[in-house]
Amino acid sequence: MSSLTEKDRPIVQLLLNTGTCPRCILRFCCVGSQMLYRHPYKELMKDLKEFLKNNQEEEDTDCFDVVDPPCKRIRLEQTEEGPDALNHNGALQQIPLVNDGNTAVENSAVKVCNVCLGILQEFCEADFVKKVCQKVNSADYQFTSFVFSVSLPPQLSVRERAAWLLVKQEMRNLGLSLAKDDIVQLKEAYKWIIHPQLSEELGVPADGKSLFEVSVVFAHPETDEECHFLATACPDCFKRAKNKQSVFTRMAVIKALEKIKEDDFLKHFPCPPGSPKNLCVAVEIQCNNGAVFVAGRYNKYSRNLPQTPWIIDGERKLESSVEELISEHLMAEFKADSFNFSSSGREDVDVRTLGSGRPFAIELVNPRRIHFTAEEMKRLQQTINNSSDKIQVRDLQLVTREAIGRMKEGEEEKTKTYSALIWTDKAIQKEDIAFLDDIKELKLDQKTPLRVLHRRPLAVRCRIIHTMKSEYIDEHHFRLHLKTQAGTYIKEFVHGDFGRTKPNIGSLLNRTADILELDVESVDVDWPPTLDD
Amino acid sequence: MAAGGGAERYFTRWYKPDVKGRPCEDFCVLQHSNRICVITLAEAHPLLQSGKTIKSVNYQISANCSRLQNKVSGKSKRGAQFLTELAPLCRISSSDGEEYTVYSCIRGRLIEVNENILSNPAILQEKPSTEGYIAVVLPKFEESKSVTQGLLTQKEYGEVLLKRLNSSS
Numbered sequence: 001m002s003s004l005t006e007k008d009r010p011i012v013q014l015l016l017n018t019g020t021c022p023r024c025i026l027r028f029c030c031v032g033s034q035m036l037y038r039h040p041y042k043e044l045m046k047d048l049k050e051f052l053k054n055n056q057e058e059e060d061t062d063c064f065d066v067v068d069p070p071c072k073r074i075r076l077e078q079t080e081e082g083p084d085a086l087n088h089n090g091a092l093q094q095i096p097l098v099n100d101g102n103t104a105v106e107n108s109a110v111k112v113c114n115v116c117l118g119i120l121q122e123f124c125e126a127d128f129v130k131k132v133c134q135k136v137n138s139a140d141y142q143f144t145s146f147v148f149s150v151s152l153p154p155q156l157s158v159r160e161r162a163a164w165l166l167v168k169q170e171m172r173n174l175g176l177s178l179a180k181d182d183i184v185q186l187k188e189a190y191k192w193i194i195h196p197q198l199s200e201e202l203g204v205p206a207d208g209k210s211l212f213e214v215s216v217v218f219a220h221p222e223t224d225e226e227c228h229f230l231a232t233a234c235p236d237c238f239k240r241a242k243n244k245q246s247v248f249t250r251m252a253v254i255k256a257l258e259k260i261k262e263d264d265f266l267k268h269f270p271c272p273p274g275s276p277k278n279l280c281v282a283v284e285i286q287c288n289n290g291a292v293f294v295a296g297r298y299n300k301y302s303r304n305l306p307q308t309p310w311i312i313d314g315e316r317k318l319e320s321s322v323e324e325l326i327s328e329h330l331m332a333e334f335k336a337d338s339f340n341f342s343s344s345g346r347e348d349v350d351v352r353t354l355g356s357g358r359p360f361a362i363e364l365v366n367p368r369r370i371h372f373t374a375e376e377m378k379r380l381q382q383t384i385n386n387s388s389d390k391i392q393v394r395d396l397q398l399v400t401r402e403a404i405g406r407m408k409e410g411e412e413e414k415t416k417t418y419s420a421l422i423w424t425d426k427a428i429q430k431e432d433i434a435f436l437d438d439i440k441e442l443k444l445d446q447k448t449p450l451r452v453l454h455r456r457p458l459a460v461r462c463r464i465i466h467t468m469k470s471e472y473i474d475e476h477h478f479r480l481h482l483k484t485q486a487g488t489y490i491k492e493f494v495h496g497d498f499g500r501t502k503p504n505i506g507s508l509l510n511r512t513a514d515i516l517e518l519d520v521e522s523v524d525v526d527w528p529p530t531l532d533d
Numbered sequence: 534m535a536a537g538g539g540a541e542r543y544f545t546r547w548y549k550p551d552v553k554g555r556p557c558e559d560f561c562v563l564q565h566s567n568r569i570c571v572i573t574l575a576e577a578h579p580l581l582q583s584g585k586t587i588k589s590v591n592y593q594i595s596a597n598c599s600r601l602q603n604k605v606s607g608k609s610k611r612g613a614q615f616l617t618e619l620a621p622l623c624r625i626s627s628s629d630g631e632e633y634t635v636y637s638c639i640r641g642r643l644i645e646v647n648e649n650i651l652s653n654p655a656i657l658q659e660k661p662s663t664e665g666y667i668a669v670v671l672p673k674f675e676e677s678k679s680v681t682q683g684l685l686t687q688k689e690y691g692e693v694l695l696k697r698l699n700s701s702s
Contacts, residue, residue: 447645451543454567454671458605458644495540498571499649499656499664512663514542 003031004051007176013052014170018272020163021113022048023120027189028167030182034192041110041121111275115163116186117156117220118279124193128282133201135285136214140335142369143212143289145204148195150187151217153280154253155226159273160186161257161265166272211290211370218280224248229268230256292364294330295399295407295528296381297357298322300347302390303517307346318349325391327362329384335368344410344525345486348518355417355522356530357394359410361403372398374531395531403528410486410525415466417483417524418490421517422505427475432509436468436480447500449492463488480505481521491515540663547681548575548690549638553619557697560638561662562684568677570639572622572668574661577694579633581661586628587654592646594621600646600668610671613642618683622646622668625657639680641672 008029022044195206227248234256323341343360381396442465471479494515496504505513544563559575592600616637657665672680
């Protein structure tokens with residue numbers, strides 16, 4: 001094994017004796033060659049044996065002549081105890097199976113590694129790769145790359161620390177140094193081995209920035225309680241458990257390991273770590289695609305359609321909604337789990353949206369399909385438009401996440417124009433309403449309308465009506481076109497909301513006015529980009 | 534039954550007649566479908582009869598309590614003065630020396646009192662059901678249905694008015 005040198009020999013011997021797998025041994029020897037880790041398990045084991053054999057005689061005498069590391073000494077004293085013996089301070093563990101390097105590694109059954117608990121053993125094999133790929137393929141996602149994320153049980157950090165202390169001790173005894181930073185991280189080595197295999201099976205490259213995530217969660221219930229001693233040693237690292245989740249999260253355990261003193265650690269945790277009976281278990285293999293964003297503009301032609309589903313006490317008050325009519329087909333085509341609909345403002349149930357419509361964006365969560373050509377989007381737009389006469393969409397296109405920000409900007413800053421059909425109690429003549437056309441930049445003070453006061457804070461909003469244009473109809477009716485600041489309550493401007501919006505049409509005309517119909521004529525946002533049809 | 538046109542279109546009218554035994558001192562509670570209530574004088578109230586002029590409106594109902602100092606914050610209207618059915622909202626004096634107290638008629642949080650009638654008492658008489666309202670009250674969510682139990686529907690109030698007419702003739 002060309003990457004290993006003389007100075008690695010004691011580490012290799014020590015770790016092999018104490019039940020550590022070949023790949024973890026390579027990690028602790030700071031071997032950085034990715035290729036090496038990908039060699040088959042049996043081959044690596046054989047090579048390590050070879051490496052040790054080359055100095056077998058010297059090795060034996062070294063073992064016993066050199067000062068034994070304290071933990072090893074304790075172990076040898078306790079050979080009378082059974083394999084699972086732990087005394088009351090937990091500092092003891094199994095009988096080592098070695099006095100010379102050979103017998104341990106020649107055991108036919110592969111022992112579960114005491115450091116990685118099988119992650120760099122079983123879970124690097126083709127069988128596991130196949131299992132993961134089967135899950136991915138059956139989930140039927142569209143993807144061009146993948147990112148593989150692994151969640152390891154927290155006790156692996158504890159065992160890693162114990163192994164590190166063991167090795168450090170040994171190196172110290174031999175007068176050598178070992179930098180912790182050069183030790184290869186378990187997750188990194190695992191990815192070196194498994195990425196190429198996954199990549200080959202799935203036919204796409206591994207890419208850290210990929211939106212398609214394959215995640216595996218590993219657990220090792222047998223040793224779950226190994227972390228518990230950290231709670232007594234560093235209580236402030238562990239917050240109270242939310243719901244039924246364990247207090248011993250990976251982050252909390254890592255934080256505690258950073259704080260705990262070496263002596264304290266050795267008092268509570270066996271060094272070297274004991275060999276477990278079982279491998280880790282892959283409890284969850286999941287796939288997830290990053291969200292996709294679809295934007296467009298919608299027109300609303302119904303006076304009986306809410307923006308979002310209107311459900312009170314489990315009972316639907318009005319059939320369907322703007323967001324459902326638009327999202328239904330997108331959800332089906334993109335095969336997403338769920339959606340989040342947002343728009344640049346919204347209109348009431350009884351208000352139509354005319355003109356070029358109101359910008360909206362839909363976030364499709366965990367979509368199975370993500371690639372759509374401009375043609376396919378056009379067809380999708382047509383499908384939506386054919387399915388309902390209550391709404392129509394245009395400029396349907398894929399956009400990025402920043403779309404949401406653009407929309408909210410439109411809601412708060414951009415002007416809107418409206419057309420209102422107004423009724424008055426006392427008769428009006430053309431001359432009575434003509435003056436409205438000349439009013440520019442009319443300042444309103446609008447208290448929170450009574451109709452939304454149950455769910456909004458009480459406040460006064462100052463809003464501007466930029467221009468108005470009136471159209472006389474008859475003695476009690478006229479149409480008013482207005483261009484207003486974003487956030488203006490039009491209905492309240494017309495009927496006055498018990499005098500809580502001032503001025504209002506009633507006060508301007510010195511009559512009682514009511515709004516019979518309201519239409520949004522335009523939402524003055526130039527986003528999303530217009531598409532040619 | 535919904536009220537007339539304009540701002541009161543989505544409100545249901547409820548009535549409380551002869552409050553505190555004072556004849557014809559009737560109030561009208563306009564209840565929105567979202568449970569917000571607007572307290573107003575009913576048409577039969579003495580202040581709305583011809584010949585009455587309002588001299589002043591006073592929201593200071595006791596030494597320690599002024600309805601004008603009511604401050605609410607947030608969606609749940611924290612800090613609001615809590616009202617019971619017979620909590621006074623304001624006192625109105627007419628030029629003939631009479632004094633009338635307007636009562637809440639329902640339980641709930643006081644959201645706001647109408648400051649427009651302080652500066653312009655005339656609108657209380659001109660538009661008692663809209664611009665001349667007295668106060669806005671938000672009942673507790675759990676009590677939104679039961680809050681009108683002690684009140685009369687428009688139909689029932691109509692019968693009360695009829696009875697008054699018959700007994701006086």
